[in-house]
Amino acid sequence: MTGSRPMSSRNSLWVLGLAAIVAAGAFAAWEPGAPALRKTVGVAAAGPPQPPRPQAEERKPIIRMDEERIALAKIEQTKAGPATIATRLSVPAVIAPDADRVAHVSVKLSGTVAELRKNIGDEIAKGAVLGALESREVADAKSEFMAARLSNDLQQDLTARDKSLWEGRAVPEQQYIKSRNAAAQTAMRLDIARQKLLALGIEESEIASISHAPEGALRLQNIRAPISGQVVERKVERGAAVGRDSLETELFVIIDLSRVWVEMTVNSSDLPAVREGQEVAVSVRGGSSVGTGKVIFVSPLLDKETRASRVVATLDNPDRLWRPGSFVTAAIAVESRQVPVVVPATAVQTVDGRKVVFVRMSEGFEKRDVVLGGRDDGMVEVTSGLAAGETIASSNTFPLKAELSKPGDED
CATH class of the missing domain: 2.40.30.170 (Efflux pump adaptor protein, beta barrel domain)
Known part of the structure; x- marks a missing residue:
């Protein structure tokens, strides 16, 4: 064409490319079922915005159990609370x-075992008679005491009479003073005889009844238990000689x-x-x-x-x-x-590598992950995961752990 500038090859290629794009778009619009072209030619089409997918709600692991099943499983319950944990x-x-509770029963005189009333293993009370010894030394001491008491009783009566006569001016004062000195001496001899019996192991109650005891009982001494307990040793038999001169002195051991x-x-x-x-x-x-x-x-x-x-x-x-x-x-x-939350060690189980306790809920028990602290005497500290006052299963918790492995129990 006259006066027109011939088209360069570069421009020719650009025009041909644009034409091809327009033709492709027209064909896509004509094809049945094809989505409409919503954007400028050359930009990829985007679908409608999708709403955010809701996250799945976290479900608490509940083991559903009524009171009857809990009773049948013998699951004991207790409240978590404060306690003292010791290192x-x-x-x-x-x-x-x-x-202080061991007694070796020994004799303090020479004699012969006349009677044994207790044996190994017997439980006895303090003061119980274990046996009896027959001893000439006991007979002499008792006879001396009886004579001293009789002499003292007589002298006391004489002194009381002389005092009455002296007060009535019937006897001189010198006679009363002499009688009073004699009464003091007899009283001293009686006390010496009494102390000798106590040193031999005879009790006050036996001393008081000596004058009323049968004649054959004067040579016998009862062996009594100094403490309550159990006879663990008996070292003599009936008829054995005991006491001094290298003889056995220990009769019983009580613990x-x-x-x-x-x-x-x-x-x-x-x-x-x-x-x-x-x-x-x-x-x-x-x-x-x-x-x-x-x-x-x-x-x-x-x-x-x-x-x-x-x-x-x-x-x-x-x-x-x-x-x-x-x-x-x-x-x-x-x-x-002092720690705020403590539970029995028997309440803690291990599930999937975590320490858990089972908290009582209205519909059963809830598995609760916990963090443990110190332990002491069957109790364990809970540092997190459990609050004071919450009721937990404290024993027989294995059935609850087993229920977790059943499908559908945590729904």
Whole structure:
């Protein structure tokens, strides 16, 4: 064409590309079922905005149980609350008799065992008659006492008469003074005879009844128990000679085991933390028996070989469960602190590697993850996950743990 500038090859290519894009868009609009072109040519089409997908609600793991099922499973319940947790020092120990509750019954004279009323294993009360000795020494002492008492009674009567006569001016004062001195001497001899009987082991009640006792009983002396307890040794038989001249003097050994000692061995490095009055938890090795005692003695001396010290605690033993000679473990409470939430150790279970407790709810029990702290005497501190006052399953919690593995129980 005259006067027109020929089209460059670069412009020709741009025009052809644009035409191809327009043609493709027209074809897409004509094709049945194709989405309409909503954007400028050359921009990808976007669908309608989608609403945010709701997150799944966190479901609490509830084990549904009514009161009847709880009773059948024997699940005990308790409230979590504050308590004192102690830091304890565990040391080896042995049970020993309380030295104040051991009695060796011995004789203080020469004689022959005439009667034995108690045997090994018998439980006896203080003052009970264990047996009787036949002794010439006892007979002589009783006879001397009876003579001294008779002489004193007579002299006291004479002194009372002389006093009455002297007051009535019937006898001189010198006679009354002489009679009064004689009465003092007879009273002194009576007291000496009485003290001799007491030294031989005869009690006041027996002394008072000597004059009324049968003649054959004068040579007998009853052997009485000085304490209540159990006869653990009987060292003589009936007819045995006992007393002085290298003869057996010990007849019985009695032990009261209602309270025992716990003898502990504490290393010198641990001694600064141990003091009298501290609480001691005592447990049998390999057993379930647990008792609580109190430290009464910390020896200031160290053993030359072990460099350890002897520590003694008292332990009540009303049921005779703690036998002398038993090896035990003693845990001394060297430090204690008050914590807000404590539960029985039996209430804690492990589920999927986490420590949990089961909290009582209206429809059953809720599994609750908890963080534990210190432990002491069957109790454990809960530092988080549980509040004071909440009721939990405290024992027989294995059925609750088993219920978690059943499908649908946490719905």
